[in-house]
Amino acid sequence: MKILDGKLVREQSLPILIERIKNLSFVPCLAIIQVGNRPDSDAFIRAKKSFATKLGIKNIHIQLDEKIEQDKVLEVINKYNGDSEVIGIIVQLPLPIHLNSEIIIDAISPSKDVDGLTPLNIKRLVDGHDEAIIPATARGIRQLLKFYNIDLFGKKVTVVGRSTLVGKPIALMCLNENATVTVCHSKTQNLEEETKKADVLIVAIGKPNFIDRNHIRKGQIVIDVGISRQLDNSLTGDVNYEEIKDMVDMITPVPGGVGQMTVLAVFENLVDLCYYRNNSN
Amino acid sequence: MKILDGKLVREQSLPILIERIKNLSFVPCLAIIQVGNRPDSDAFIRAKKSFATKLGIKNIHIQLDEKIEQDKVLEVINKYNGDSEVIGIIVQLPLPIHLNSEIIIDAISPSKDVDGLTPLNIKRLVDGHDEAIIPATARGIRQLLKFYNIDLFGKKVTVVGRSTLVGKPIALMCLNENATVTVCHSKTQNLEEETKKADVLIVAIGKPNFIDRNHIRKGQIVIDVGISRQLDNSLTGDVNYEEIKDMVDMITPVPGGVGQMTVLAVFENLVDLCYYRNNSN
Numbered sequence: 001m002k003i004l005d006g007k008l009v010r011e012q013s014l015p016i017l018i019e020r021i022k023n024l025s026f027v028p029c030l031a032i033i034q035v036g037n038r039p040d041s042d043a044f045i046r047a048k049k050s051f052a053t054k055l056g057i058k059n060i061h062i063q064l065d066e067k068i069e070q071d072k073v074l075e076v077i078n079k080y081n082g083d084s085e086v087i088g089i090i091v092q093l094p095l096p097i098h099l100n101s102e103i104i105i106d107a108i109s110p111s112k113d114v115d116g117l118t119p120l121n122i123k124r125l126v127d128g129h130d131e132a133i134i135p136a137t138a139r140g141i142r143q144l145l146k147f148y149n150i151d152l153f154g155k156k157v158t159v160v161g162r163s164t165l166v167g168k169p170i171a172l173m174c175l176n177e178n179a180t181v182t183v184c185h186s187k188t189q190n191l192e193e194e195t196k197k198a199d200v201l202i203v204a205i206g207k208p209n210f211i212d213r214n215h216i217r218k219g220q221i222v223i224d225v226g227i228s229r230q231l232d233n234s235l236t237g238d239v240n241y242e243e244i245k246d247m248v249d250m251i252t253p254v255p256g257g258v259g260q261m262t263v264l265a266v267f268e269n270l271v272d273l274c275y276y277r278n279n280s281n
Numbered sequence: 282m283k284i285l286d287g288k289l290v291r292e293q294s295l296p297i298l299i300e301r302i303k304n305l306s307f308v309p310c311l312a313i314i315q316v317g318n319r320p321d322s323d324a325f326i327r328a329k330k331s332f333a334t335k336l337g338i339k340n341i342h343i344q345l346d347e348k349i350e351q352d353k354v355l356e357v358i359n360k361y362n363g364d365s366e367v368i369g370i371i372v373q374l375p376l377p378i379h380l381n382s383e384i385i386i387d388a389i390s391p392s393k394d395v396d397g398l399t400p401l402n403i404k405r406l407v408d409g410h411d412e413a414i415i416p417a418t419a420r421g422i423r424q425l426l427k428f429y430n431i432d433l434f435g436k437k438v439t440v441v442g443r444s445t446l447v448g449k450p451i452a453l454m455c456l457n458e459n460a461t462v463t464v465c466h467s468k469t470q471n472l473e474e475e476t477k478k479a480d481v482l483i484v485a486i487g488k489p490n491f492i493d494r495n496h497i498r499k500g501q502i503v504i505d506v507g508i509s510r511q512l513d514n515s516l517t518g519d520v521n522y523e524e525i526k527d528m529v530d531m532i533t534p535v536p537g538g539v540g541q542m543t544v545l546a547v548f549e550n551l552v553d554l555c556y557y558r559n560n561s562n
Binding site for chain 2: 102106118119120122123124126127128129153154156162164168172175178180181182183184185187188189194
């Protein structure tokens, strides 16, 4: 069994990314807009800011009051849409429920949409467009697989989970990579049968240790997108790693797998946006 | 074996649609923008215009020169975006290659996007949003299945074909209907194995008679999206109907199946847009 080591891939990818940043004629700046102060959002933002610093990328962290009006959020986004110093804009999700996420995300200029969640980028992902900015988890998985020379062409991929932010973008990315893709979810009958058929099984359902030996056959590649904190404060994925690790061919650990790739992918997206901008000038 | 009769469903759905139109406080108008004069586009537009007339819907057919500049096309679209009489806008595809389809489609106001191809509507389809305008073929199939009380919930659906206009919207629609969905295409290994596993097999690859008895098992429901004209001038689908009709449980004929539903779905979309507009006023 081989571990697909997200930490290693991230470390090895860093120098290349830093080189691409150095070759730019400007220092990119990322604006992160946060509404409220959810602890999980705080942690994700901290990770992005620290990674930005490591890469020599400027960042602006805008913290807005939890009860802010929608129009005020849109004003902030428009300000950074018009600020030529700012290359990328992230609105940290989830937003408080009084805000309309669709309208707020749609307000981000697609050419600054680091998360790939604006309608134009989603459409480009559906189209398989060359310059689609792909949501970070999907892009991170693609990069991890490429590092280990796992080509999805013609492979059978089963994605468990169909969220808009994670499951569906992963499925579309795999389809664009020429895999035969099956999407399973809570309404799927015979999940075990579906998961066993996969050459590559990607799990993104947010249920700790849900996938066990009953779902697995020998020789599979398993990508675990889940990450949940357990009562004993340890982190675990959607896959029962200990139970299946000796059956599978390759597997991502949690932590140290997909999560490592996701933050990297945000900045790969940002640097792509820099180059697209240069090309269109 | 039962025939899923698109013509019948369309006829039975018409009175309900006409009733919805009568209940509006205005007569809807559809603008169809055509660039050039491809014979296939001519035929599709003719079908839409004649159906519009049948429904008591006004239509404007704008024929633009094949060599028109992109900015001029955008001007025409903007004119109808701003025309409150016009409820829906269709840009007939494909466009001549000197035009950028992405930019042109994106110029249509999402609130007039009868074909459901603007980025916002594609994103809403991905999201499973209640007010997504679903591309006509996908919506037509959904309506056909509902008419025959075929509930996709928990069913295994295999979609063969992954085009942006047809295959992918169908797959996303089925996923939103809670099916377990597999998307196959030209790079799929063991296609026969994949198609046989389906409860509902939907074929949209544009290869006449491609699916034959080797791809089918008894008891399946088969939806044939293809339609090609043969040398003898007859129409045929992607499925070899004669060869498999006695094996399957239900099947759409060609012609008289999905094609009938597609034109209907365009106008179901148009009438939805009328009601969304009323609600937002």
